[in-house]
Amino acid sequence: MAASFQIRKFQDEDSEAVQEIFTVGMSEHIPSSFTHILKQLVTQMVLMCVFCGLMGSSKSFILPILAVTLLLAATRQLVVHTCTVYIENSLKKDLLSISETYLKHKNSCFWVAEADGRVVGTVSCLPNEDVPEALELKRLSVRRSHRRIGIAKALCRTVADFTRDRGYAAVILYTSVVQRDAQHLYEDIGYKKTKEFVAPQLIAKITNFTLFEYRLQFKEDD
Template identity: 70%
Template sequence: MTNIQIRTYRDEDADIVKEIFTLGMSEHVPSSFMHILKQPPTQMLLMCVFCSLMASSKSFLLPILAVTLLLAGTRQLVVYMFNCYLENSLKKDLNNIGDVYLKGKDSCFWVAESDGRVVGTVACLPDEVLPGCLELKRLSVRRSYRGMGIGKDLCRTVADFTRDLGYPAVVLYTSVVQTDAQKLYEHMGYEKTRESVVPGLITKLVNFTLLEYKLDLQRDGRKN
């Protein structure tokens, strides 16, 4: 089995941490695109465009071309939204991990290292919405190293850190399309506590939901 070590972030990890995060988030573009296509407003729009052009042009070519262009445009919109999220995340904390996570006693950033190579990340800091809780953030594992228990070890690292500081719970936020992450959190004892649509006109139209999970450290509900 690959030897995995979890340690505190160092400045020389900056580029690889951003690479792992960026690659991990880009994996959700296809599932987000499919999520949008499954929504009734999207299906209604595509059907209306197809039927109206079919009725007016009396040809299959124009409506098929129009629907194809709409689908291509929708996918580009998803890519644009993820790029905006990535850019915001870099500005918010990933371009300055040391100041954001390592200067306070109630926050930290860790990396998982395999044979000297950083293959996973996780962080935590005080939650802005739920006072008295720490928020698990930036959990990501390089694709080729998944299935080895690294994600579980990173989750345990945050839980142990939170418990040692005397906080009663860990909270986290993930999206509706991140199904593998949801399974991991639920396996680790997290319970879904709230669902809310991400703010914004487009996200509301396509019902892009944000899920809140909570791990209660005051009861023995942790799973291994």
């Protein structure tokens, strides 16, 4: 695929496409999130205890296998529910009111990447209360059909240029342990991992669902 696209500021008519790209992009992390949970020791211990306990009490393979299968299905459904709640909260927080959230303040903005006559990527930035010297990169997502042609990197450069032009010292962002492609992208364009912490939700603490803070620090002579 030829790398033919343009990056422009968000317009209100882009809203539906932006919401779709975000929703689909976040839903893609459900399988990797489920796999992450299965790799945790606490998950494996619970499954083993249930299997061995039922195996010992029932003297049958069928009941413990059925129970473990149901537990796995319930766990995946929990991942789906958690992802759905996050998507809904994100839509309410800013993606249903992008112009109001991002375009009415000089130190925030929202951009889309357009190719083949449609919106295929998104990114935004805004001030971070906890890191006043930096702007936070958010909502980076690219349609699967248009990945690996440089759109994500171009969107990140757009945020970096905007941030530098506003006189900030750095760009920061947050991503999760299951978003490995995103981590590789950020590290490839110069971001450094500066912090890692477990997400505050109970299920995240139980399953050690870690978030990473990345930072792109500008040189003083840039």
